[in-house]
Amino acid sequence: MSEHTDEITRALVQAADAARYAPSIHNTQPWRWVVRAGRLELFGVVERQLREQDPSGRMLLLSCGTALHHAQVALSAEGWRHEVRRPAGEPLATVRPIEREAVHPEATRHFQMLQVRRTDRRTVTDDQIPEETLRHLIKATEEGGAWLHVLRRDQVIELAAAVDQSQQAQDTDERISQERAEWVGGDRPEGTGIPASALPEEVPLTTVAERDFQSRGTLPAGAGHDQAATYAVLYGTGDDAVDWLRGGEALSRLWLAATEQAVSLLPLSGPVEIPSTRQTLRGMLAGTGYPFLAVRLGTLDPAHSAPPKTPRLPAGQVIEVHSEAGRIAHGGAEDAETGEAKP
Numbered sequence: 193m194s195e196h197t198d199e200i201t202r203a204l205v206q207a208a209d210a211a212r213y214a215p216s217i218h219n220t221q222p223w224r225w226v227v228r229a230g231r232l233e234l235f236g237v238v239e240r241q242l243r244e245q246d247p248s249g250r251m252l253l254l255s256c257g258t259a260l261h262h263a264q265v266a267l268s269a270e271g272w273r274h275e276v277r278r279p280a281g282e283p284l285a286t287v288r289p290i291e292r293e294a295v296h297p298e299a300t301r302h303f304q305m306l307q308v309r310r311t312d313r314r315t316v317t318d319d320q321i322p323e324e325t326l327r328h329l330i331k332a333t334e335e336g337g338a339w340l341h342v343l344r345r346d347q348v349i350e351l352a353a354a355v356d357q358s359q360q361a362q363d364t365d366e367r368i369s370q371e372r373a374e375w376v377g378g379d380r381p382e383g384t385g386i387p388a389s390a391l392p393e394e395v396p397l398t399t400v401a402e403r404d405f406q407s408r409g410t411l412p413a414g415a416g417h418d419q420a421a422t423y424a425v426l427y428g429t430g431d432d433a434v435d436w437l438r439g440g441e442a443l444s445r446l447w448l449a450a451t452e453q454a455v456s457l458l459p460l461s462g463p464v465e466i467p468s469t470r471q472t473l474r475g476m477l478a479g480t481g482y483p484f485l486a487v488r489l490g491t492l493d494p495a496h497s498a499p500p501k502t503p504r505l506p507a508g509q510v511i512e513v514h515s516e517a518g519r520i521a522h523g524g525a526e527d528a529e530t531g532e533a534k535p
């Protein structure tokens with residue numbers, strides 16, 4: 193391998209490694225990366241798809257989209273200008289570094305946020321998000337390739353009803369409940385799923401309910417309400433696989449921007465997973481688009497420290513490196529003990 197090829201392979205492995213931090217539905221991490229011929233290829237992994245809760249694979253695609261955006265952030269932070277293609281089949285996407293350029297300070301900041309970002313299911317404070325911050329988040333979402341529709345008060349009430357309805361539909365479906373129990377609760381030593389430490393002790397009493405994972409957590413949720421929270425629907429203009437992938441990229445872009453602004457973001461995807469409530473959310477967009485998921489945005493209590501990290505699969509399980517000679521290695525710079533990425 194030439195030095196240049198070596199350098200590109202190293203950058204791609206690092207990018208795939210950093211993408212392990214990406215958020216995913218129930219922390220399923222339903223992605224796999226192949227580094228081959230100077231490109232990074234992204235594949236969905238059906239073994240880690242929620243077959244009962246997400247038979248259409250929409251949540252899998254959103255999750256793979258967040259990983260795709262994370263990989264791009266890592267490449268930009270290393271100064272690699274790159275090109276992304278989204279065949280949205282096999283592979284879902286490819287990323288090809290083109291040339292090195294000066295690192296933009298924004299790229300460095302985004303990369304830092306990627307390691308700090310968490311799903312925080314504790315209650316938010318009574319401070320509303322400043323208008324200017326909200327405008328900044330809307331712009332970030334659009335830069336990420338999707339749209340953010342901020343809900344009016346009457347629509348928040350409508351969202352609350354849709355969330356309750358979808359929660360009930362999933363709770364009464366035995367197969368979905370069984371599947372959820374496989375991914376949620378306990379210590380999760382196998383590197384996937386949501387540990388008890390990331391779930392509230394009690395699901396907080398809020399206008400729009402958080403997802404009830406039907407599993408008691410250990411996270412003190414706080415006594416706050418969600419009166420000052422902002423609810424919004426992330427949406428796009430199409431309903432094809434490529435649109436959902438882009439939706440995931442935009443979710444990641446929005447989430448990193450929110451993290452940078454000390455805004456907590458909680459995804460509420462339940463109502464999108466059920467066809468009837470997905471239709472309700474679509475109605476809120478007045479026919480202008482397809483909802484990817486709802487989000488709660490709020491101001492964090494500065495006295496709270498970050499919730500604990502959720503586990504990740506070791507790099508060797510999600511990254512394959514195919515060398516020019518056809519040799520396959522399993523790559524990554526992870527800490528062997530914790531499985532934590534070391535980008």
Ligand SMILES: Cc1cc2nc3c(=O)[nH]c(=O)nc-3n(C[C@H](O)[C@H](O)[C@H](O)COP(=O)(O)O)c2cc1C
Pocket residue numbers: 213214215216217218219251254255258309310311312313385386402403458459460461462485501502
């Ligand atoms: C597409 C998608 C949908 C999600 N839906 C929900 C949800 O409805 N409720 C919730 O509490 N968390 C939701 N999450 C957050 C995941 O559970 C979380 O990202 C995962 O457990 C990893 O934890 P982390 O975000 O703290 O790294 C969602 C995440 C993604 C990417």
